Amino acid sequence: MAWHEAYGITKSFYSDECVCIVHGDFREVLPQLPDGSINLVLTDPPYTREYDWVWPILGNESSRVLIPGGSLITLCGHYHMPMVISELTKYLEWYWCCQIPNRRKPMQYGWHISVSWKPALWLTKGKAIIKHWPISDNLAAAGKASNLWQGNKTHPWGQSEEMAIQPILRIISNMDIVLDPFLGSGTTAWVAKKLGRKCIGIEIDERYAHMAADRCRQGVLFVTDNDRRCYTCGNILSSKRSDSRYCSGRCRQIAYRKRCSQIAACGKSIHT
Numbered sequence: 001m002a003w004h005e006a007y008g009i010t011k012s013f014y015s016d017e018c019v020c021i022v023h024g025d026f027r028e029v030l031p032q033l034p035d036g037s038i039n040l041v042l043t044d045p046p047y048t049r050e051y052d053w054v055w056p057i058l059g060n061e062s063s064r065v066l067i068p069g070g071s072l073i074t075l076c077g078h079y080h081m082p083m084v085i086s087e088l089t090k091y092l093e094w095y096w097c098c099q100i101p102n103r104r105k106p107m108q109y110g111w112h113i114s115v116s117w118k119p120a121l122w123l124t125k126g127k128a129i130i131k132h133w134p135i136s137d138n139l140a141a142a143g144k145a146s147n148l149w150q151g152n153k154t155h156p157w158g159q160s161e162e163m164a165i166q167p168i169l170r171i172i173s174n175m176d177i178v179l180d181p182f183l184g185s186g187t188t189a190w191v192a193k194k195l196g197r198k199c200i201g202i203e204i205d206e207r208y209a210h211m212a213a214d215r216c217r218q219g220v221l222f223v224t225d226n227d228r229r230c231y232t233c234g235n236i237l238s239s240k241r242s243d244s245r246y247c248s249g250r251c252r253q254i255a256y257r258k259r260c261s262q263i264a265a266c267g268k269s270i271h272t
């Protein structure tokens, strides 16, 4: 994949067939991307007050780089949700508020609230294109619902892969492209690669860009939308397990414990 020719990226930190990681400030890198070149923006910016300036730029640039019908899904904090929605809806259309659950319910001191979910705001550029509907608004519906925040131990704000599986698997298709302008340790890029999608990730901190690159350097099986996937984690099922819905005993147990309906790769609802 010639990332320069297709997406105008002048200098990549790491690239392969599916993933291109750029080390830099998203404000300088995003303008390099052509208009209407991205199917999904899936991201997790820093949430503190000092980063309030991020939201109008994210909204404006997303509306430019997204294809018509493309989606932006961004995590944010509860405390500033009204401001974030107000900024993003200047550029994109409101679609839904999804949730990322956390069974550990950490205390939010100052608000005296034990927090059981994190918002993931979904906005679109015009009428939404969802390639494999339905999609659950519980982004962990495809995986375990415990401690999804700080899902990987390498990054202080690292998310679990479950946060990215549903949007990447359902909203877009094989070889469509997802953009994460706040890549951190590379969760979005790694999930995209595993699910047979392409990803451009931008990260300002070199340590995290290295982590993301090391993660994405791992090889994956080439998958298509017709391949069978584990109903819990979305990973491809090997042919040896052709009679199973799950890739491992752990995923089967998670599904049985939840006793809720899962959404299969084919789009049907399955009751475990």
Ligand SMILES: C[S@@+](CC[C@H](N)C(=O)[O-])C[C@H]1O[C@@H](n2cnc3c(N)ncnc32)[C@H](O)[C@@H]1O
Pocket: 024, 025, 026, 027, 044, 045, 046, 155, 157, 158, 159, 160, 181, 182, 183, 184, 185, 186, 187, 188, 202, 203, 204, 205, 208
């Ligand atoms: C909340 S973390 C993302 C964590 C990621 N979801 C993961 O699973 O590892 C936000 C990231 O944005 C990066 N960042 C902050 N300002 C940035 C900027 N101006 N351009 C690009 N990245 C930036 C930070 O270094 C941090 O790694």
